[in-house]
Amino acid sequence: MESADFAAGYYQSMTYLGIVILLSIVYQTGQISKYISRTKWPEVPDLPYKREKTGRIERNIDNPREAVTVVPDVSNIHSTPKVYLHKFMNYTVGVITVGDMSIAEILLFVLYIVINVIFLLLPFSADASGGETLSKRCAYLALANAAFVFPLATRNSVFLKLFGVPFERLIRFHRWVGRTIFFLLTFHASFQIQRSYNTSVSEALFGTPTNRWGFLAYLSIFIIILTSHSVIRRKLFELFYWSHFSFIFFVIFGSLHQEEFIMFLGVGLGLYVVDRFTRFLIGIGPINVIGMEAIQSGVTRIIFEFKDYYEPGQYMFINFSNLKPPVTWIAWHPISFSSAPSVMDDGVHFASVHMKVQGGFSKNLYDKTQGGIEQTPLNFRIDGPYGKPSIDFMQYRTVTLICGGIGITPMISILRDLVDRQVSNMPIVTQAIYFIWVIPDTDAYQWFGSDLRELMARAENLPENKYLLDIKIFLTRSTTTPSSIFFQGRPDFSVLMQDIKQYHGSGDIAVGVCGPGIMLKQVRNAAIKSSDETCLFKVHCETFEL
Template sequence: MVSFPSFLPRGPPPPRPPRDRSSSSLTSLVPPSPIRGSSTLAYLQDDRRASDTPQRDGLVTIPLTPTSASLMRRAVSRQQHQQRSNGPFVGGEGARRQNEAERDRLQGLMRSDTMASRARSPRLARTSGGGGAEMKARIKVWLMHEGPRVLVFVLWLMLQLGVLAIGVIRYDMSSNFTQARTTFGKTYVLARATALVLHVDVAFLLLPICRSFITLMRRTPMIRKLPLDESVAFHRLVAYSLIFWVIVHVISHLFNSWWLAKTWTNSTAPCLVAALEINGTTGPYLTGWIMVAICLVMAWFATEKRRRKNFERFFYTHHLAIPFFLLWQLHGMFCMIRPDRPPFCSFWQIGLFWLFWLGGGAVYIVERVLREIRSRHRTYISKVIAHPGKTVELQIKKEKTTMRPGQYILLNCPAVSLWQWHPFTLTNAPEEDHLSVHFRVVGDWTAELAKLLSCELDPRDQQSKEVGGEEANLPIVSVLPRIMVDGPFGTASEDVLKYEVAVLVGAGIGVTPFASVLKHIWYRLHAPDGQALRLRKVYFFWICRDYASFEWFQSLLLAIEEQDVGNRIEIHTYLTGRIQTSDAINIVANDVGNVRDAVTQLKAPTHYGRPNWDRVFLSLSDEHPSTSIGCFFCGPKPLASTLHKACVQYSSADREGTRFTFSKERF
């Protein structure tokens, strides 16, 4: 995509200047110059100064190498002419004219003059006194962002304690359990009360992982009341609660086995042996210990670190939930501790696990059956494209499938693994006649799939190329594998169109959900009879380590930029990885004047280094007062935490201020 041909005079390379550790890899190689400009490099160097500091006329702005050889020759010629007339790197009116094209390419949010005025905006100034009114406002803003999650947690905690209290009252005060309380004491009451809490927990365990059920719930008014995007987090909360009460339940029954052995003998050693015999030979204890072992294995491999390191172990061990549930049903059917009065072991007194599990379990089973049927609809790969950065694009045709922008699917390739389903965000728009996904080859499963697709991924490749597919313009050289698609399922990116202003932030391959959203917006804007969009402005940020990654959706961004007459979509690309020395030397040797960025071929320039989110959110607050702005992100956790904190920090509690809402992609 981007090439840097050698056009410098032959000879030894120029001495390498010392690297400034506080700057980006590009700006550290740029020498000072008296030419002033408002380019990307100028923006990065402005970040190190206060917004209201007067700018010097000695700021250099050097673009990437022009893509045309004639442009390069003219650039060198202009530079030599300027050096002969004014000396090397001496600013003048000619230099300013050369820099005008790049200055005009800057997006409105990144112009230095507007940034300075926004930073001085009195409405955004914070009071230094920190009085009660400010504290109250900050608490209100915090509750706006964290309130739903905190409310769910508090309600869950109250439910746990409430059910525990009901169980303690029932088994401690009922006259039907007097003999059991006499034999076992308070540990019997605690064991039975925690068992009741565990039965309530299992009623909620499966509902949050019913993907189709959650997707349907997102289309109801419940999306405004419940944090449905946190459904997987709620599943973890229920699982942690279950593990905690299992531990309390086990400890209580260990004491119960000791008290039961005490009724047989008063000697310590025989009593210990009898307690061990009870734990190893009786039905309730045997099933209980097997359940504890299964529970610990599932929890061990479900931790985030181990799940990311070896997904297969997490996937297969989580299916131990099936024997876990069966053992749970048997665990309560032995009727080892009987009540004082008949009926002693009736159907409605023992083995009540099925009654609590039935609601969530029935929804889960029905959904799984429907998803199995849906995943076997006729599906085939229409096109395979190998992109730079070890990334593969799959275009899939599947019958009876509808989707919304920002949704994801589960992909299965039986030739790789019959049981593994992996989530991938859709990158196509609903208006297109196919499904498309982009995935990076980073693990065993993706590497094997890329091999079956005949993708020979070379890190040195800088161009995308078609490598196969039934609709590809290539001769058939191999048989493509069979794939199955389950979904689509809803995510937070579906809500982009509900806001008047949206900020889309994608890091690397995390740009995929926003590719679908941007395509859909583009189709809606150019539909002759389309409905009016509520969305007035979109700020799109794409952060990549290497410039080859921008090739993935270059044609989409070019089309949006060329045909976005109303300037409703601002594109901001950031390059955070280090550029090689040879490329940087070519950058320094070039002149300004190309109307398009050499990395992305867009009019909007590429920024080098990480975004200054404080300046970005200050500008958004000043540009869109009295507006609710949705910030959507897909990428690594550290950046998600940074954006979340920025949304809380720069949200206003009053109606005249700007309110930010943060949403992150979760699968």
């Protein structure tokens, strides 16, 4: 062992730990500030213009002949450099083999690579050749990265508690770290094989115990990387999932290969084991299903008893062990809450999810529900809730929720929560809510039609000069519009955002979006285009990218 190379890995892992601590301090300070601000009852001024609901303009009480018109404040609240920085950092580009990434994410990835390169090129020890030391340095830096790869894959993520980043947003970082480990170990293994090669490949790979265990450890991580390709993740999820457990052999063989192996991985691996045990305990008990219904156009609605608290927009993993055994014994699937937590008491007793037919599991569930589940009740289990919106929607006066197809589920959960808080007269900043749903036809509207009508009816009782709920349904394959809330074709998100900004004047606007990838990109670009000194559009994208 070269002490300089071991130190490089050690100090790199300490650098990562220092970054985590710094981010945690910043996040926790912000959380304390938000908690203090939430205890203050917000001022609810009049909306810019009083709307006509009965075909007449509301009149000033003091002077009934004078129509009331409140002009929105359009003064600048942001500096020009801040606006350009916001646009630059949130600009989205397509990266080959990675997908859409914002400039902020790209810069973060570049910083991560720079840290690895710096520690890789630190001065070598004088008593070793450059190639040999570089090979060992790659191995120790791979271990420094491996110390964090396990916590990045945990659902009960410690990073969520430390700086508010949930599991589904850490998966991309998990992939970055995993691939970096693979590339570093590939160089290390290649050099060691070349160095050990005398007469045959088998001798270079298995000639000594160190080489043998090292090769088997590398083979384990090679299987993980190979089966983690996006094509296999989406088309052969079970192969991807089970092959990932090759990490067990990676840890075993790696520890036999090098005694310092477990020193680096111990803490991260321990957090992973705790997460698995916690998830086992959470998902072990059965959940009481209140009702299941096969709705039009291939959507299954499940209403169940759920006494734990959850936040709007969160998701969970569900399991029906006796749906189609033995596969369903261990098959867990992510799905968003379509209900919202009650704001009237300390917990909720009932919750709901809506699952659209998109694969074998969801189709089997839909078919089973159509046939009637009374004769053969399904065993329902839940692992969750998980997730956290990147935006605190309650802290914005204007909120825009955009969804495509079944992507409505997390957005309607957020919508329900905001309206509930308004109707309950709770301290909430949000006054105006714009809800935009893009669907093929009116058949899809039946998934949540009754829910939307109920929310509109409840919002009718709110003071119209204080609160606004505007729902628009866009039908992409229909030539008719049943009512005034329906529109033909696809929306122009830039035009919609410009109209909202002009109506409300100065003030940042929160945007939540869930739907196809092309929709997410369109909304992001529209938000960047519409942001200026009077208003910044803050976008939260909801996606389940495996």
